[in-house]
Amino acid sequence: MKFGFVIPLFNTVDYFEKCLLTLINQTYKNFEIIIVDNYSNDGSYELAKKYAKIYNNIKIFRTKIVGVGAIRNLGIKKLNCDYFITIDSDDYINENLLGVLNEHVLKNSSFDMIRFNAVKVDSNRVILDDKMFKTCYNGIYSGINFLNIMCNEFIDENKIFGPSWLYAIKLKYYKKNKFKFSKLLQEDFGIMSFLLLKSKSILSIDFLGYYYVQRNNSITNKKDNKYLKAIHLLSHYDNYINKIINNKGYNKTFKNTFKQYLDLTLIKKYNSLNEIDKKAYYKELKKRGAFEKKL
Numbered sequence: 001m002k003f004g005f006v007i008p009l010f011n012t013v014d015y016f017e018k019c020l021l022t023l024i025n026q027t028y029k030n031f032e033i034i035i036v037d038n039y040s041n042d043g044s045y046e047l048a049k050k051y052a053k054i055y056n057n058i059k060i061f062r063t064k065i066v067g068v069g070a071i072r073n074l075g076i077k078k079l080n081c082d083y084f085i086t087i088d089s090d091d092y093i094n095e096n097l098l099g100v101l102n103e104h105v106l107k108n109s110s111f112d113m114i115r116f117n118a119v120k121v122d123s124n125r126v127i128l129d130d131k132m133f134k135t136c137y138n139g140i141y142s143g144i145n146f147l148n149i150m151c152n153e154f155i156d157e158n159k160i161f162g163p164s165w166l167y168a169i170k171l172k173y174y175k176k177n178k179f180k181f182s183k184l185l186q187e188d189f190g191i192m193s194f195l196l197l198k199s200k201s202i203l204s205i206d207f208l209g210y211y212y213v214q215r216n217n218s219i220t221n222k223k224d225n226k227y228l229k230a231i232h233l234l235s236h237y238d239n240y241i242n243k244i245i246n247n248k249g250y251n252k253t254f255k256n257t258f259k260q261y262l263d264l265t266l267i268k269k270y271n272s273l274n275e276i277d278k279k280a281y282y283k284e285l286k287k288r289g290a291f292e293k294k295l
Contacts, residue, residue, distance in 0.1 A: 001105050003031040003098050003168065004081035007089050008071040010038040013047060015090035015123075015213060020051055023087070028098035033058045036075040038065075044089070069187030072164075073180050076171075083114070083168040090213050091165065097209040101168050104203060112143070112173040112199040115166055116209035123215050132160050138206045143199030148254050150196070151261035162192045165210050169195065182236065185229045189265070190236035193258070197244070227277045230269045234284055237262055241288075263290035 005023050009016065023033055035052075037045045039062060052058040063074055072086055083101065087093065101114055118133035137149050150161035164181075177198055182190040196202065240262055245255050267290060270281050 001030065001083070001102050001109070002081040003028075003101065004079040004084035004171070005031065005033045005087050006072055006075035006079065006084060007033065007035045007087045008038065008068050008075065009035050009040060009044055009048060009089045011040045011042040011044055012089045013040070013043040015215070016044050016047055019087060019089055019092045020048070022092040022095055024051070024055060025095050026098045027096050028102050030102075031057065031098055032079070032081055034075045034078045035060045036071045037062045038071060039063075067183040067185070067187070069181030069190075070183045072187070076174070079171055081171055082109075083170050084174075085168050086164045088165065088212075090215060092211050092213070094207075094209045094211075097207070100205070100207050100209070104205065108140075108203075111140075111201050111203045112170050113195065113202045114168040115146075115161075115202060115204040116168075116207045118163070118166055118210035118212050119208060120212045120214060123213060125211070128214060132158065133163070133166060133210075133212065134208075135159060135161065135204060138204045141202050141204065143197050143202060144250070144254060146199070146202045146204065147193060147196040148257055151257045155257070155260050155264060161196075162189050163212070164188045164192060165212075167192075167195075173199070184232040184235055185225070186233045186236055189233060190239065193240060193244070226273060227281075230273060230277070230281055233266065233269050234288075237266060237288065263288075266290045 007019070023031070035048050035058065037048060037060060045062070048058075048060050052060050059078065061074065061078060063071060065071060065074065076084065083105070097116065104114065105111065115135065117135065119127050120129040120132060121127050135150070135153060137153070141149070153159040154161065179191060179195060181187045184190065240258075244250060245259055266285055266288070270278060270285060273281055
């Protein structure tokens with residue numbers, strides 16, 4: 001079984017080597033690494049080239065396209081593997097992750113996706129949160145059942161299931177359904193519910209596989225990025241309403257739960273904004289009736 005990693009890279013030289021080494025040092029060795037550099041100018045690209053000269057399973061591409069989602073799409077096109085994992089270049093993974101995944105796939109290779117757990121850490125690798133990305137539900141599920149469970153965990157316990165790096169995704173499944181990450185911000189939110197929903201078989205395992213690093217200057221944490229992310233979130237929200245909530249093929253109970261998840265996501269985003277941006281965003285939430293929970 002061959003695995004693949006896709007890494008969008010842009011100016012994370014202080015973190016990237018740690019990320020890359022946890023991939024290179026995997027105990028299971030049948031994998032490829034696709035790095036897509038967005039013309040870094042801090043030494044990140046040179047660092048990637050240094051390791052690519054040493055390891056022939058590392059391939060580097062450069063692009064000027066805008067958006068993490070679009071960069072991931074390019075990287076996924078370059079893959080030649082069975083399952084792939086998206087990695088952010090400032091994060092890192094458990095060096096036993098592929099070995100554990102391979103053991104499960106050898107027993108049953110029918111899984112479209114495999115979910116593992118993650119923790120939030122600071123730049124010094126101190127754990128900040130070990131519950132947010134840890135699900136209590138492990139086993140084999142259909143896509144719609146697993147998505148329903150994940151939505152309920154988010155609603156009841158604030159557990160996050162949306163980041164793409166929580167999953168190993170079967171490449172044939174991904175390509176067969178013509179999935180693509182959005183070019184907008186919040187690209188994970190925009191695709192992951194579709195990925196889960198269309199899956200026939202998902203395996204969820206109780207294994208800490210991913211370390212999500214919090215740094216002040218990341219795309220996620222930039223203050224001037226928050227309102228734009230909130231606006232892009234609305235586009236993803238509207239897409240889900242059109243394709244899932246308004247789809248007569250899904251049962252009412254599931255759609256009610258999924259709508260609660262969508263609404264709560266908008267409300268949480270609203271609560272993260274400054275007072276000026278909140279006023280503008282409130283109007284958008286009001287249009288969508290996203291008020292099942294108090295703001």
